[in-house]
Amino acid sequence: MTISVAMTVNGKPVSGKVEARTLLVQFLREHLGMTGTHVGCDTSQCGACVVHVDGTSVKSCTMLAVQAEGAKVTTIEGLAASADKLHPMQEAFRDNHALQCGFCTPGMVMSAIDMVKRHNYQLDETTVRHELEGNLCRCTGYHNIVKAILAAAPAMKAAGV
Amino acid sequence: MxxxxxxxPKSLADAATVLKGKDEARPMAGGMTLIPTLKQRLARPTDVVDLGGVKELAGIKVEGSNLVIGAMTKHVTVATSADVKRMIPALADLAGMIGDPAVRNRGTIGGSVANSDPAADYPAAVLGLNATITTNTGKHAADSFFKGLFETALGEGELITSISFPKPDKAAYMKFRNPASRYAMVGVFVAKTGNTVRVAVTGAGPAAFRVKAMEDALAKNFTSEAIKDIKIPADGLNSDIHGSAEYRAHLVGVMARRAVDAANK
Known part of the structure; x- marks a missing residue:
């Protein structure tokens, strides 16, 4: 079944023809060519595919593209204000060496931003560790990711994002 | 897939109409179980009826001493609702323990209850709180709803519209998570209302079930001490690579005692 779908991705209106079974992550990567969002486990465990749909984090491997009809989607590509100015969360990941291979990083960053906003920019280490249960990293051991998120929370507040 | x-569909009536004409149609709530099931080709529906556009199915209402939660209400909404926290804090706690934040942003109470996954959390609360399940065709009591592995009393094309939870005097949910998947290896929901106590278990058997021996003991004396010698038979309990039936039977006792202690706090 071919269906026309239209949504806003990173502030730009996009549309395309998809199959009913096309996943949101496939639409982003294969139809729009936005490969920043990764597919890790494809079983909604690892969180590499996390994007924001209407402001909240979702696993885009477990949502159909047609379910995002009319939605506002934000991916990792839509965070930085410009080519030379990263989002405070991206900056904090860089400053704290919160990535090694980088595969999980797009999902980590998207989940982390949602987490900071849900907790009104106030987080402690225990909360961050608990809230990261839907994002798997197999190389950093999480310590620097936790540090980065704790550092980014006040930076995001100061930057008003 | x-x-x-x-x-x-935009309305419940339209959803029911679409489902009615087709043998192999599946309703989809949050899709947190259905989409992974489709990917693994464990189901092959001809039609998927997405209930995401049916606005009348979402929302939380307080009706007297009952909390009525619409079927399409998301876990995150139940976990953070002021009404739920005030009326039945144990239910908000349970919703906040499901999956992870991204899953809670999509998954719904109706989907979880209709699916009757043996490791799902909500069935324990539905059974433990003696909830009533309202559908587009009638009502079901919790005690006759969960029939077995992925099997409920729902008929062909019958859709849950809301679930009504009576407010207990005290209640708590404790779960022992599988360390990898975070699903309940065993979860126990304990609720005390007047002189009645209900103890409902998820994760341990093919579907959620009650433990009468613990309920009777707790009705006389609502302390964890009162149930410390009650052993759960392992017969018929789930046994897999994550834990044997005997291990799960043991966990039921541990989680039940922790839940009673938490309810008494």
Missing amino acids: YDFAYHR
């Missing part, structure tokens, strides 16, 4: 015809 095999392809299917996709429908997004």
Whole structure:
């Protein structure tokens, strides 16, 4: 079944023809060519595919593209204000060496931003560790990711994002 | 995933109509179980009826001493609702323990209850709180709803519209998570209302079930001490690579005692 779908991705209106079974992550990567969002486990465990749909984090491997009809989607590509100015969360990941291979990083960053906003920019280490249960990293051991998120929370507040 | 015809009805009546004419149609709530099931080709529906556009199914209402939660209400909404926290804090706690934040942003109470996954959390609360399940065709009591592994009293094309939870005097939910998947290896919901106590278990058996021996003991004396010698038979309990039936039987006792202690706090 071919269906026309239209949504806003990173502030730009996009549309395309998809199959009913096309996943949101496939639409982003294969139809729009936005490969920043990764597919890790494809079983909604690892969180590499996390994007924001209407402001909240979702696993885009477990949502159909047609379910995002009319939605506002934000991916990792839509965070930085410009080519030379990263989002405070991206900056904090860089400053704290919160990535090694980088595969999980797009999902980590998207989940982390949602987490900071849900907790009104106030987080402690225990909360961050608990809230990261839907994002798997197999190389950093999480310590620097936790540090980065704790550092980014006040930076995001100061930057008003 | 095999392809299917996709429908997004705007009303419950339309959803029921679409489902009615088709043998192999599946309703989809949050899709947190259905989409992974389709990917693994464990189901092959001809039609998927997405309930995401049916606005009348979402929302939380307080009706007297009952909390009425619409079927399409998301876990995150239940976990953070002021009404739920005030009326039945144990239910908000349970919703906040499901999956992870991204899953809680999509998954719904109706989907979880209709699916009757042996490791799902909500069935324990539905059974433990003696909730009533309202559908587009009638009502079901919790005690006759969960029939077995992925099997409920729902008929062909019958859709849950809301679930009504009576407010207990005290209640708590404790779960022992599988360390990898975070699903309940065993979860126990304990609720005390007047002189009645209900103890409902998820994760341990093919579907959620009650433990009468613990309920009777707790009705006389609502302390964890009162149930410390009650052993759960392992017969018929789930046994897999994550834990044997005997291990799960043991966990039921541990989680029940922790839940009673938490309810008394």
